Amino acid sequence: MNEFSYESTIQKLEELVKKLESGDLPLEESLQAYEKGKQFIALCSEKLKEAQEKLQVVVQKENGSLEAAPFQFEKTQD
Amino acid sequence: MSGVLTVAELCQHIRLLFDSDELLRMCFVKGEVSGVSLYPSGHLYFTLKDSSHQIACVMFRQEHQGLKFKLKEGMKVTAAGRVSIFSGRSQYQLxxxxxNPDGVGELYLAFLELKEKLEKEGLFDPARKRPIPFFPKTVGIVTSLQGAALHDMISIIQRRNSAIQILISPSPVQGQDAPGNLIAALKRLQSFPDVEVILLARGGGxxxxxWSFNDENLAREIFQCRVPVISGVGHETDFTIADxxxxxRAPTPSAAAELISPLQKDLQQQLMQLAQRLNRSMERKIQEKELQRLDYLQQQLDRAYQNKLKISAMKLDSLREKLEALSPYGILNRGYVLVTAAGKTIKTAEKALEKKRGTLIFADGTVEALFQKSSSEKNSRQQFVQGNFFS
Known part of the structure; x- marks a missing residue:
């Protein structure tokens, strides 16, 4: 399972930063860790960006298949 | 007793009849509550009814204060009491x-039975509960389109984190068909691979x-759901099998919505801090390395410079020795005199006579001198000097 999880990525990022901050890593490995950290940050900030279709509702089409359609509250409510 | 009765006499007679009847003195009645009204006196008035009949009831203050539940409209109860005539108005009342909340009692019993059964099967096992994703990309919501709960949940999620997508799978949340519809709505959401967590919600009631949330099959569907399910049914005090x-279990639909929507600005801040730390530590690393290299170069430079200095000093020493060896002062110390005129060395007597005056340089100073031709012919090669000390 290679699914992206925000929380675990942040955790990995924290560990990596701590390692770098300790200063024990050789330069070569530091550079690798740094590059990886930048990737993690890019992934996470990508996820933080606003989604396109934020609100959808499941609708069943005539042939029985399911579909997500944009959702809006009916104006008559409230 | 014969003849004409007064109203009072008739009423009292009826009252006696009621009071002496064994059944009426102590009876249990099952019915539905309506018209509940609490009087300032503290007495509780209501009507018990079934489909075709009704009877007025009163419950005195000291009795109804001991009740463990709140008497509500439409509640099915069993009442224990006696029937009596309020003789002033010739009305009988219970x-x-x-x-005892009859209906509730039965429901509650069924609830407990089901809970025990499913518990034994391990459906509620804490060990099998899946972790709730901290920041899901897509959240599925199963609830009614008509309820306020949906509105609340959507506005909470969108306010807290606009990056979260919401997929609504509508279903009625009460009534006989509700459990089957809720199950179908859950199944529909599971066919969307993006959905990472499902909120099963209903507002208070x-x-x-x-009751639809106490359904056995619904509990099983929640149990086998592909993704974690958060329940938010009713109010904080309501517990259902679905919970x-x-x-x-979230105490309310709003609380369920909050559980899956971390505040976006917190996340952004956290990420920014991590990025800063990452950059800073890397900069430091590079700086350290650079500084080390500089230190090393400095050392090498120092060493080379010191060597150079040493060699130069040695060279200088030897040159100085050589120079000293060549120094005219060495000769002067031995008693020789250097003759100069106008800053030039006079090497011959002839030149000295030509210049007439000059400077004699001794080891310890100089003397101005006048040159004269020597009086002795024999010693014509020798020039005598007459002069005064100046220095």
Whole structure:
């Protein structure tokens, strides 16, 4: 399972930063860790960006298949 | 007793009849509550009814204060009490001494039975509960389109984190068909691979309203759901079978929405801090390395410079020795004199006579001198000097 999880990525990022901050890593490995950290940050900030279709509702089409359609509250409510 | 009775006499007679009847003195009545009204006196008035009949009831202050539930409209109860005539108005009423929520009792029993059964099967096992994703990309919501709960949940999620997508799978949340519809709505959401967590929610209502969430098959569907399910049914004090089967119970629909929507600005801040730390530590690393290299170069430079200095000093020493060896002062010390005129060395007597005056340089100073031709011919090669000391 290679699914992206925000929380675990942040955790990995924290560990990596701590390692770098300790200063024990050789330069070569530091550079690798740094590059990886930048990737993690890019992934996470990508996820933080606003989604396109934020609100959808499941609708069943005539042939029985399911579909997500944009959702809006009916104006008559409230 | 014969003849004409007064109204009072008739009423009292009827009252006696009622009071002496064994059944009426102590009876249990099953019915539905309506018209509940609490009087300033503290007495509780209501009507018990079934489909075709009704009877007025009163429950005196000291009795109804001991009740463990709140008497509500439409509630099915069993009342214990006696029937008596309020003789002044010739109306009979049930004077209730004890009340039991009949309907509730049966429902509650069924609830407990089901809970025990599913618990034994392991449906509520804490070990099988899945962790709730901290920041899901897509959240599925199963609830009614008509309820306020949906509105609340959507606005909470969108306010807290606009990056979260919401997929609504509508279903009625009360009534006989509700459990089957809720199950179908859950199944529909599971066919969307993006959905990472499902909120199963319903706003507050009576026990009967919430009853659809005590369905056995619904509990099983929650149990086997592909993704974690958070229940948010009714109010904080309401517990349903769905709550037990869910991976997490939220006290209300709003609380469920909050559980899966971390504040976006917190996340952004956290990420920014991590990025800063990453950059800073890397900069430091590079700086350290650079500084080390500089230190090393400095050392090498120092060493080379010192060597150079040493060699130069040695060279200088030897040159100085050589120079000293060549120094005219060495000769002067031995008693020789250097003759100069106008800053030039005079090497011959002839030149000296030509210049007539000059400077004699001794080891310890100089003397101005006049040159004269020597009086002795024999010593014509020798020039005598007459002069005064100046220095």
């Amino acid at each position: 004077i209730v001494q004890d009340l 009576s026990l009967e309203d919430l 037990f089967a869910a991976d997490k």
